[in-house]
Amino acid sequence: MDPQLARIRTELEEATEKVRQLVAVIAKLPDGRWSQRPPDGGWSVGHCVTHLNITTREFLPRLDDAIRHGHDMNLVGTGPFRRDFMGWMLCKFVEPPYKRKIDTPPKFDPPEVEPAERVLADWDRLQRELGKRIDAADGLALNKVKVASPFNEKLKYNLLSALMVIPAHQRRHIWQAEQTLKSM
Numbered sequence: 001m002d003p004q005l006a007r008i009r010t011e012l013e014e015a016t017e018k019v020r021q022l023v024a025v026i027a028k029l030p031d032g033r034w035s036q037r038p039p040d041g042g043w044s045v046g047h048c049v050t051h052l053n054i055t056t057r058e059f060l061p062r063l064d065d066a067i068r069h070g071h072d073m074n075l076v077g078t079g080p081f082r083r084d085f086m087g088w089m090l091c092k093f094v095e096p097p098y099k100r101k102i103d104t105p106p107k108f109d110p111p112e113v114e115p116a117e118r119v120l121a122d123w124d125r126l127q128r129e130l131g132k133r134i135d136a137a138d139g140l141a142l143n144k145v146k147v148a149s150p151f152n153e154k155l156k157y158n159l160l161s162a163l164m165v166i167p168a169h170q171r172r173h174i175w176q177a178e179q180t181l182k183s184m
Contacts, residue, residue, distance in 0.1 A: 002079050005134050011167035012134075016127050018174045019049055023116050025181060032042070035113040038183040045115035048177035049123060052170055054108050056126040058150035059166060063133045066159050070137070070145035073103065077141030079097030084143070087161020091168045105151060128165065137163065 001009075022045055026034045034046040043051065069075075083091065093100075113119065113149040137145075144169035149162075157165070 002142070004079050004081060005138055005163070008163050009048050009131060009134050012048045012127055012130055012170070015167055015170040015174060016124065018178075019052075019120065022049070022174070022177055023120050023179065025118060029184070032183075033184055034116045036184065038110040040183070042180065043110075043176065044113060045177040045180050046116065046119060047079060047110050048173040048180070049119050050113050051104070051108060051128055053119065053122050053168060054110065054131060054172050055150065058108070058165070059159075059162070060126075060129055060133065062147050062150060063098075063130075063137075063159075063162065066145050066147040066162070067133060067140065070140040070159065075141045075144045076139055076156070077144065079142065081158075081160045082141040083161040083164060084158045086155065087157040089166060090157070090161065090165045094165065094168045094172045095135055096172050098172055098175075108151070132147045134163065 023034075026045055029064045037044050037047070083138075137159060140159065142163070143158045145159040146156045147159055147162040148156070
């Protein structure tokens with residue numbers, strides 16, 4: 001496997017381990033902490049993980065389209081590849097600890113939070129699906145295949161950028177969830 005894709009897979013595995021640790025800590029606390037918002041407002045731990053699940057669900061079909069297009073156009077290559085400027089900026093912007101909050105588009109803002117077990121099961125399934133996309137992308141010229149952002153259709157970045165933004169975004173909201181947990 002391409003070393004850059006292998007690194008992304010490792011980052012997704014690390015995110016999964018952190019989410020499982022958060023759920024384990026929450027399970028030891030009094031009921032309601034999973035969906036309890038911090039005193040100063042913001043999202044609960046459950047909201048953060050649910051938001052990440054929503055985001056992954058929105059990313060998957062876009063990744064599928066990009067990967068299919070890359071294979072159809074025979075856009076093959078070996079790395080190392082480079083993120084494009086937009087992908088570099090997005091990764092820099094979302095990495096924790098972040099200095100600026102951004103408004104979440106309504107379709108990515110979880111209206112409610114399901115029980116932790118259900119959200120974690122969805123998380124695990126979606127992370128496996130991301131792993132399948134990483135496998136499917138192996139061998140493609142990751143810098144030549146474009147992906148439309150699920151947050152803004154007009155925003156496009158290369159496949160390497162998209163695949164790097166996902167775990168960076170996960171780290172952002174896992175960090176946010178950890179801060180929420182510390183405030184309880």
